[in-house]
Amino acid sequence: MTKHIPVLLEETIGGLYLKKGDIVVDATFGGGGYTKEILKRVLPGGKVIAIDTDLSALTSFTERAKEDAFLSSVLKQEALVLVQSNYSALESILEERGIETIDALVADLGFSSDQIEAGERGLSFLLRGPLDMRLNREVGITAGEIVNTFSLEALEKILRDLGDESEYWRIAQSIVKTREEKSFTTTDELREMIERVYPKSKRYKMKIHPATKTFQALRIAVNEEEKHLGDFLKQAKNRLRKGGKIAIVTFHSGEDKKVKQFWKEEAEGCICPPGFPICKCGNKPKVKILTKKPIIPTAEEIQNNPRARSAKLRIVEKI
Numbered sequence: 001m002t003k004h005i006p007v008l009l010e011e012t013i014g015g016l017y018l019k020k021g022d023i024v025v026d027a028t029f030g031g032g033g034y035t036k037e038i039l040k041r042v043l044p045g046g047k048v049i050a051i052d053t054d055l056s057a058l059t060s061f062t063e064r065a066k067e068d069a070f071l072s073s074v075l076k077q078e079a080l081v082l083v084q085s086n087y088s089a090l091e092s093i094l095e096e097r098g099i100e101t102i103d104a105l106v107a108d109l110g111f112s113s114d115q116i117e118a119g120e121r122g123l124s125f126l127l128r129g130p131l132d133m134r135l136n137r138e139v140g141i142t143a144g145e146i147v148n149t150f151s152l153e154a155l156e157k158i159l160r161d162l163g164d165e166s167e168y169w170r171i172a173q174s175i176v177k178t179r180e181e182k183s184f185t186t187t188d189e190l191r192e193m194i195e196r197v198y199p200k201s202k203r204y205k206m207k208i209h210p211a212t213k214t215f216q217a218l219r220i221a222v223n224e225e226e227k228h229l230g231d232f233l234k235q236a237k238n239r240l241r242k243g244g245k246i247a248i249v250t251f252h253s254g255e256d257k258k259v260k261q262f263w264k265e266e267a268e269g270c271i272c273p274p275g276f277p278i279c280k281c282g283n284k285p286k287v288k289i290l291t292k293k294p295i296i297p298t299a300e301e302i303q304n305n306p307r308a309r310s311a312k313l314r315i316v317e318k319i
């Protein structure tokens with residue numbers, strides 16, 4: 001059983017305007033909530049290429065699919081193709097399967113409820129586990145390696161730039177001081193240290209736990225989320241057919257800013273300096289932004305699924 005409840009499901013999948021026969025990429029398969037909805041709209045004749053960097057997301061779905069006649073048959077007929085990969089390898093994933101262009105793409109960024117509730121992955125400060133945080137546990141460095149070996153300046157930069165943590169310097173200094181005595185090994189050691197050093201005057205007014213932003217920053221750094229997202233957006237735009245749609249759901253301001261800025265630049269026409277009498281650059285808009293403001297969940301959705309509270313959906317169409 002997946003515990004993950006898909007966020008903004010109707011708004012996201014409805015916003016792709018799918019039809020029978022479409023080829024769609026679900027770049028962040030997770031519990032398969034979006035993919036199942038897409039399949040209903042593109043079959044018969046269509047196909048979903050579903051990507052996830054976390055092998056366990058795919059294997060647990062394949063196990064569940066054995067009990068489900070519909071899912072077993074779509075997997076057998078390859079109307080649903082599961083790919084373990086980072087979404088930043090999108091173009092090679094499509095090339096390997098002989099797919100030149102796609103009709104739509106969806107990405108629901110970050111991690112699933114299943115991943116955060118698996119304490120042994122170290123993604124949650126509420127659950128005791130190793131300081132790992134890698135979504136793909138076969139590659140990359142762990143949060144523990146960052147915390148125990150990175151310089152003070154590098155730690156400050158991670159907490160400030162990726163976590164938007166105003167107490168970045170206090171937390172980074174305390175990490176460095178603490179590890180002189182003993183390295184950090186578990187999530188609760190880091191959480192307890194942050195609880196100890198976080199100023200009481202600020203904690204009193206905060207709606208979130210003081211370790212939230214530090215854990216977010218470390219997860220982004222461990223999984224190199226910014227770099228992969230940038231590479232992925234370029235490839236997604238390249239591979240989309242004219243008139244096709246891309247829907248991206250983000251969960252924190254840094255991520256949303258990056259997606260918003262990328263589409264803003266792609267939607268721009270002439271980029272000649274102001275005052276040029278005629279256009280010399282010849283730049284043409286490549287996409288049309290369909291969501292001038294991001295779509296956010298209703299109060300009812302947030303009540304049923306608190307994880308949805310920070311979600312923002314942006315949709316574009318290729319022109």
Ligand SMILES: C[S@@+](CC[C@H](N)C(=O)[O-])C[C@H]1O[C@@H](n2cnc3c(N)ncnc32)[C@H](O)[C@@H]1O
Pocket residue numbers: 004005006007027028029030031032033034035051052053054057085086087088108109110111112135228
């Ligand atoms: C929020 S969940 C997706 C949930 C899904 N929409 C559903 O309805 O079940 C995000 C998923 O994206 C995966 N993911 C995160 N970063 C990724 C990346 N760079 N490449 C591929 N998958 C990634 C995570 O492993 C996680 O399973």
